[in-house]
Amino acid sequence: MKTKLALCLVSKSFHDMAIEFLYETITLRQLQCVNPLINLLRHKTKPCKQYRGWWCRRLEIAIGKGSNEYYGGMWPQDIHALWTLVYSCPRLVIFLCTVHYNMANRMRHSLIPTRFRIPRTLFQLIASNCSQTLKRIEIHGDTAIRLDRVELLLKACTLLEVCRIERVDLYDPEWVVYDSPNESDPEECGVELGEVSDAEWDGGNSEVMTEFRRARMNTKWPVEPLRQEIVLPNLHTLEIYPFCLHPGILILPSLLCVGYRLDMTTTSEVSKTNLDRVLGDTYHHLTHMTYWGPTTMIWDILDRLPNVTELTFGAILNDNTALVLPRCHLCLSSINLVWSIYYPATTTYFLAAIAKAVSDGLFPSLHDVRVWECKVEIEQAQRDIFSSLGLTLEYTACFQSRFIKCVQFCLVPLPFR
Numbered sequence: 001m002k003t004k005l006a007l008c009l010v011s012k013s014f015h016d017m018a019i020e021f022l023y024e025t026i027t028l029r030q031l032q033c034v035n036p037l038i039n040l041l042r043h044k045t046k047p048c049k050q051y052r053g054w055w056c057r058r059l060e061i062a063i064g065k066g067s068n069e070y071y072g073g074m075w076p077q078d079i080h081a082l083w084t085l086v087y088s089c090p091r092l093v094i095f096l097c098t099v100h101y102n103m104a105n106r107m108r109h110s111l112i113p114t115r116f117r118i119p120r121t122l123f124q125l126i127a128s129n130c131s132q133t134l135k136r137i138e139i140h141g142d143t144a145i146r147l148d149r150v151e152l153l154l155k156a157c158t159l160l161e162v163c164r165i166e167r168v169d170l171y172d173p174e175w176v177v178y179d180s181p182n183e184s185d186p187e188e189c190g191v192e193l194g195e196v197s198d199a200e201w202d203g204g205n206s207e208v209m210t211e212f213r214r215a216r217m218n219t220k221w222p223v224e225p226l227r228q229e230i231v232l233p234n235l236h237t238l239e240i241y242p243f244c245l246h247p248g249i250l251i252l253p254s255l256l257c258v259g260y261r262l263d264m265t266t267t268s269e270v271s272k273t274n275l276d277r278v279l280g281d282t283y284h285h286l287t288h289m290t291y292w293g294p295t296t297m298i299w300d301i302l303d304r305l306p307n308v309t310e311l312t313f314g315a316i317l318n319d320n321t322a323l324v325l326p327r328c329h330l331c332l333s334s335i336n337l338v339w340s341i342y343y344p345a346t347t348t349y350f351l352a353a354i355a356k357a358v359s360d361g362l363f364p365s366l367h368d369v370r371v372w373e374c375k376v377e378i379e380q381a382q383r384d385i386f387s388s389l390g391l392t393l394e395y396t397a398c399f400q401s402r403f404i405k406c407v408q409f410c411l412v413p414l415p416f417r
Contacts, residue, residue: 001025019045020055026089027060029068034081041088053088061085064100064141071103075116083122090129098141115167118145120179124219127156131222135234136162147171148178148227150240151249155230156223164239164259173246179225239290247277255279257288272300288312292338298350299326309365312336326357333365339373347371348382351393355385371395 007018023041028034041053061082064070086095101114118139126134134157139145148171154160171178231251238252239259258279262271279286283304291301292314302311309331335354339347351371357363369386371378374395386393 016045016049019052023052023055025058025060026056027062028085029062029065031063031070031074031078031081034078034085038081038084038088041085051088054091056089056092058094058096059086059089059092060094060096060098062096062098064102065098069102070100072099072101072114072116079116079119079122083125086122086125087129091133092126092130093133094136095126095130095134096136096138096140097143098139099143100141114142115144116142118143120146120149121219123149123153124221127153128219128222131156132159135159138162138164140164140166143167144169147244148173148176151227151230152179152221152223152225154232154235154250155228156221158232159234160232161234162237163235164237166241168240168242170242170244173227178227179221243278244274245278250278252282255282256286258282258286259290259292261290261292275301275304298353302329302332303327307331310334310336312338314338314340326353326360326362328362328364331365332363333367335366335369337369337371339371344376347374348379351378351382351386355382355389355391358389358391366391368392368394 001022004018004022008015008022026037026041028037041056042051044051063078082097086092097118099116101116123145126137137153137157137160144167145165147168150165150168154163227246227249229251230249231253234254235252236254237257238250238255239257241259241261243260243262260275260279262274284307286305286308288310289301289305289308290312291298292312298311298313301313302308305311306329308329311332311334313336337347337350351369354363354366354369358366367390369391371394378393378395383393
């Protein structure tokens with residue numbers, strides 16, 4: 001970025017040549033900067049040139065990360081400003097959005113995590129503006145989006161290669177109208193009816209508010225909002241929590257990497273049945289699998305995935321381990337075990353089971369095992385066993401995956417902003 005900026009400052013000629021590369025990647029970390037950024041993106045260096053947002057290929061929204069506080073008190077207003085930001089970048093290839101409830105050093109009630117709803121209009125804008133260019137979308141943090149709207153986004157963006165969404169709200173077609181605007185976006189109604197003034201929404205920036213209202217008025221799904229079969233020929237990575245996709249909706253001929261995770265209340269049989277119904281046709285070409293549920297059936301999962309080379313799973317015992325025995329797997333080369341604060345003893349159990357399977361010749365290609373989020377040191381005796389088998393055993397307190405870190409036990413309904 002420093003090099004790009006330096007090139008822009010050499011001369012007017014260099015500026016005209018380098019400006020498109022300067023705005024190619026944009027990261028927004030503080031929402032108070034969004035309005036000046038939108039103004040920059042809508043500006044043209046010359047009347048005959050494209051406005052700057054045209055050159056943006058990667059847009060990352062990272063709110064509440066690190067030392068940046070964000071408690072979400074103005075989330076309904078903030079999300080409308082983000083719509084305008086997306087509207088100003090019509091040729092996105094990568095869209096990343098992370099919003100964390102972050103009060104820094106202040107106390108947060110761990111049993112009641114705040115969820116920031118992502119209204120359907122943001123997904124509609126992405127589907128309308130970027131369907132011919134978007135290849136990667138990731139939504140992380142304390143956010144939530146309804147599953148039916150995820151399906152519509154996937155249906156519109158057929159060029160997608162990577163889709164990671166950390167939290168979706170389940171959708172029951174028997175009880176809820178498909179893509180109903182009244183189910184999870186009540187704040188949209190007030191804006192559309194003119195009940196909110198410009199000053200309330202964006203501090204008096206009427207130009208940005210006009211842009212937003214124009215986008216909101218003109219934005220519709222570019223596809224029919226119906227539950228129909230979706231063919232995604234290029235999608236190779238799909239991670240959604242909870243992984244409760246309806247069978248027959250997604251056709252994924254190129255799928256290689258899956259992040260499969262269910263809620264803590266799911267049983268092993270329900271988990272396996274859902275896995276078979278949704279991904280049964282893709283088992284033979286999956287190479288990377290993240291399987292994380294309340295009842296981890298590691299051996300059963302491996303039996304379903306003959307060509308997987310890397311398996312990541314949570315250290316949560318299944319409900320009948322004695323009846324599930326490991327079988328030979330020729331391709332598995334790496335296992336990532338995620339230590340669980342709720343089931344700390346199971347880490348030792350799984351490591352012992354893996355070591356025995358290797359000594360029995362069941363995993364001939366396995367060469368490394370990693371334990372992530374490990375809060376206690378692995379016993380020396382267990383490390384010696386892995387060393388004698390020619391295996392690398394690593395453990396770290398940090399989590400190395402882009403996907404979900406943990407599921408909180410929610411004893412009360414989640415409050416939404």
